[in-house]
Amino acid sequence: MAAIKVAKTGNEAMAEAMRQINPDVVAAYPITPATEVVQIFSQFVADGAVDTEFIAVESEHSAMSATMGAAAAGSRAMTVTSSQGLALMYEMLYIAAALRLPIVLPEVNRALSAPINIHCDHSDTMGARDAGWIQIFSENSQEAYDNILQAMKISEHPDILLPSMVTTDGFIISHCMETMFFLDDATVKNYVGPYKPHASLLNLAEPHSLGALDLQDYYFEHRMQLAEAMRRAKDRIVEVGLDFGRRFGRSYGLFETYRMEDAEVAMILLGSTAGTTKMVVDVLRREGRKVGLIKLRVFRPFPFAELAREFGRVKAVAVMDRSDGLTSFGGPLFDHVRSTLYDLERRPKTVNYIYGLGGRDITLEDLRSIFVRLQDIAAGGPIDPLITYQGVRA
Amino acid sequence: MAKDTIEKPGWRTLPLGDVLPAGTAHEFKTGDWRSFRPVHDAAKCTNCLICWIYCPDSSVLVEAGSFKGFDLDHCKGCGICAAVCPPKVTAIAMIDEREARKGAQ
Missing domain, CATH: 3.40.50.970 (Thiamin diphosphate (ThDP)-binding fold, Pyr/PP domains)
Structure with missing residues (x-):
C-alpha cells in the first residue's frame, strides 16, 4: 500500500x-x-x-x-x-x-x-x-x-x-x-x-419485481x-x-472530540468550520479556558447515546447550525443535541447559533466570543437569547 | 364474515426493500369490477389475433396460434378487443356484466 x-x-x-x-x-x-x-x-x-x-x-x-x-x-x-x-x-x-x-x-x-x-x-x-x-x-x-x-x-x-x-x-x-x-x-x-447486489433485475434466473404497491x-x-x-x-x-x-492510518468514528477531556464548555458543529474552531480552542486553552469541540461526522444515523456520554461534565454547549429550519426554534442540529442532553443527570445549558448561511464567513473572533459567552453561561449567566443568528446585520 | 386466516409476515421476515417474485399480479384477481364482458363468436373468428395484440391487460388467451378464450379474472371490460375486431368479422360483442352473471346462475 x-x-x-x-x-x-x-x-x-x-x-x-x-x-x-x-x-x-x-x-x-x-x-x-x-x-x-x-x-x-x-x-x-x-x-x-x-x-x-x-x-x-x-x-x-x-x-x-x-x-x-x-x-x-x-x-x-x-x-x-x-x-x-x-x-x-x-x-x-x-x-x-x-x-x-x-x-x-x-x-x-x-x-x-x-x-x-x-x-x-x-x-x-x-x-x-x-x-x-x-x-x-x-x-x-x-x-x-x-x-x-x-x-x-x-x-x-x-x-x-x-x-x-x-x-x-x-x-x-x-x-x-x-x-x-x-x-x-x-x-x-x-x-x-x-459488488454483489442483493437483488438484480437483470438476473434472469431469479426474476422479481421491485417497488410494488404496498398498502x-x-x-x-x-x-x-x-x-x-x-x-x-x-x-x-x-x-x-x-x-x-x-x-x-486514519481512524474515523461517529464524531471527533477535540480537547474535550476536561472541557467545561463545548461547541458542536458539522463540516469545515471544525478546522477554524480547533484553532480557536487551542488559543483559548493557552489562556487557561477549559473549552472543547465536538465535530459531528455522522448526522444520519444520529449518534444520540454516544454523544450524550461526551456531555456529562460539560456545563454549557453551543450548538452550531449552518442551516435554519425556519421552525422558530433553531436549527436541526440544535433539535437533536438538545433532545440528546435531556436524559442526562447533569444537563448542560444549551444555546443555538445559526451561522454561515449562504457562505457568510464565521471568523475566529465570532467563535471566540461564543466560547467566552458559554463560560459566562457556565458561571450562571443568562441563556437569553436561546437562539442567535451569528453575524447577521440588524 | 369469514375470518382472515392468512399469516402476514412481520418486518423481520418480509422480503427486503419491497422485492417480490415476478408475476405475482397474476394471482391478484382484478376482473371483478368489470361492467361489460366480451363474448366471443368462434364461428365468425378468423384468428387474426388483433384482439390479442391490443388487449392492455393480457386477457386474450391464445394457444397454438388460435384464440382460446378471455381471462375473465383479469379482463376489465374495456372493450378494445371488440373495437379492433375487423368490421367484416365482428366476432367479439360486449354484453352487460350483470346480465351475464344472472345468466350464469
Whole structure:
C-alpha cells in the first residue's frame, strides 16, 4: 500500500475516489459547486481511465432516477450533486433508500434558493435528512476522500443496504487546495471489493419485481426494516472507521472530540468550520479556558447515546447550525443535541447559533466570543437569547 | 364474515426493500369490477389475433396460434378487443356484466 501525497481540492479528491472505485454507472448533471466532480469524472470516462457507463442526463431528477435504475439492475451506481440538484432529487431520494439501493452520492453543501446563492451552508443536506440516507460530513478534502471510500463499505454491507451521501462544504472545501494523501488504485480496488447486489433485475434466473404497491398491511413493516437498518448502520460506521484506521492510518468514528477531556464548555458543529474552531480552542486553552469541540461526522444515523456520554461534565454547549429550519426554534442540529442532553443527570445549558448561511464567513473572533459567552453561561449567566443568528446585520 | 386466516409476515421476515417474485399480479384477481364482458363468436373468428395484440391487460388467451378464450379474472371490460375486431368479422360483442352473471346462475 502506497500513500500518495498530493495537493488537491475537495472536488478533485471526490472525483479521484470515484475513479478508483470505478463504478459501473454514473448518471449526473452539473451544478455549482459540484460541477467539477462531474466534469473531472466525465474526463476519466472519455480517457478510458474507468469502465463506467456515464449517462449525461437532463436534470438531477433524471440523474437520481437513472442511478436508481442502474442500481436496481444490479450495478454499482453513483451520482454527484449539490443544493438545488439535491432538492430536485427529493422524490427519488426516499425511493432509493426504501428500495435498499446502496448508492453513494458525493454532495457539496450549498445554500438553497431563494435568493439564489452558490455558497456554502447545510440547508440542502438537511433538507434530505429524513429520506433514509446515511449522511457523513467532511472537514476537509482528506476526509471527503476517505469518507467516500468508507461509504461504499457501509452502504453495500448486506445488513445495511442504505444509500449514503458524503458531503463537503461548497467552495470552502470543494475549491480550496490542500495537502492530502491518496491511496494507490490497487489498494482502493481491493478495499472496496467487487459488488454483489442483493437483488438484480437483470438476473434472469431469479426474476422479481421491485417497488410494488404496498398498502396498509405491508408498508409499515417495510418502513420498520428501514428504521432498523439505519439503527444498525451506527455500529457498521464505527466498525468501518476503525478498520480504515488499521489499514491506512486514519481512524474515523461517529464524531471527533477535540480537547474535550476536561472541557467545561463545548461547541458542536458539522463540516469545515471544525478546522477554524480547533484553532480557536487551542488559543483559548493557552489562556487557561477549559473549552472543547465536538465535530459531528455522522448526522444520519444520529449518534444520540454516544454523544450524550461526551456531555456529562460539560456545563454549557453551543450548538452550531449552518442551516435554519425556519421552525422558530433553531436549527436541526440544535433539535437533536438538545433532545440528546435531556436524559442526562447533569444537563448542560444549551444555546443555538445559526451561522454561515449562504457562505457568510464565521471568523475566529465570532467563535471566540461564543466560547467566552458559554463560560459566562457556565458561571450562571443568562441563556437569553436561546437562539442567535451569528453575524447577521440588524 | 369469514375470518382472515392468512399469516402476514412481520418486518423481520418480509422480503427486503419491497422485492417480490415476478408475476405475482397474476394471482391478484382484478376482473371483478368489470361492467361489460366480451363474448366471443368462434364461428365468425378468423384468428387474426388483433384482439390479442391490443388487449392492455393480457386477457386474450391464445394457444397454438388460435384464440382460446378471455381471462375473465383479469379482463376489465374495456372493450378494445371488440373495437379492433375487423368490421367484416365482428366476432367479439360486449354484453352487460350483470346480465351475464344472472345468466350464469
